[in-house]
Amino acid sequence: MKLLIGDKNYSSWSMRPWLLFKHFDIPFEEVLIHLNQPDTNAKVLALAPSGPGKIPCIVNEDGSATWDSLAIAETLAERFPQHALWPRDAAARSRARSVSAEMHSGFGDLRSNMWMNIRASFPGKNATPGALADIARIEAIWRDCLETYSGPFLFSEFSIADAMYAPVVMRFKTWQPALSEVSKAYMRRVTELPAVRAWIDDALSESHAVPYLDVCP
Incomplete structure (x- = not known):
């Protein structure tokens, strides 16, 4: 494959x-x-x-x-x-699908204003009202899932839901919006995963650039 x-x-x-x-x-x-x-x-x-x-x-x-x-x-x-790419429990699986689909189809302001660029650092920039509203909703999802399923990941074990939100973790590391301690701790756990670490290492070593994504006016 x-x-x-x-x-x-x-x-x-x-x-x-x-x-x-x-x-x-x-x-x-x-x-x-x-x-x-x-x-x-x-x-x-x-x-x-x-x-x-x-x-x-x-x-x-x-x-x-x-x-x-x-x-x-x-x-x-x-x-x-x-x-167990999805949680084994039916209720947890239903919720995991919902928050994954919400990530898949939503958060347009965050996508537009805080794009993924792992090599860049744009702290505090592009914090538009729409992007901040998206961030608040994402933080609420993370908090609720972590509280309900007791962590360390959104549905206890790493699943599709965490993979769907992993690029948001990358965005938050680049743009550095104000976040709760719960969100910061979750981000650390995601970033420490071997697969995520490998992706970041590869991204940092790439030489190809897309110039318009490397600048933030």
Whole structure:
């Protein structure tokens, strides 16, 4: 199985499924395709012609493609049931799906104003009212899940839900908004995971840059 991803410094959507493969030790071949290049779309389509030419995308053993981070996560959970990618408990699983879908479809102000750039540092910038409202909601989700399921991760053990929010942890480290101690502690636990540490190390060593994402006016 191939996983097509973008630059680790910038591609939040790529980070999510990559962490699942790595954390749960699911074998895969990583194919990195640089973002924001004239041939980015063509390179993806050459490997996954049945998809939309976007990353992340997995190319299955039969050549079929599965794209979109949440669709990939669901596919992995289905194909590898021996791993608890979703919580085993039905009620916890339902809630984990809900907060994952909320991350997947929401928080547009945060995405627009505080993009992922692991190598950058923009402390205190772009703290728009919309971005701050998104941050408040994310903190509420983290707090409620950690209290309900007793940590150390959102649903006790690391799951798809944590993978969905891991790029937010990267954003918060770059933009450094004011956060609660509960959020900061959760961020430390996420960052200390071997899979997350490996992603960060790779991002820091990349040489390809997307200039417009490296500056914050």
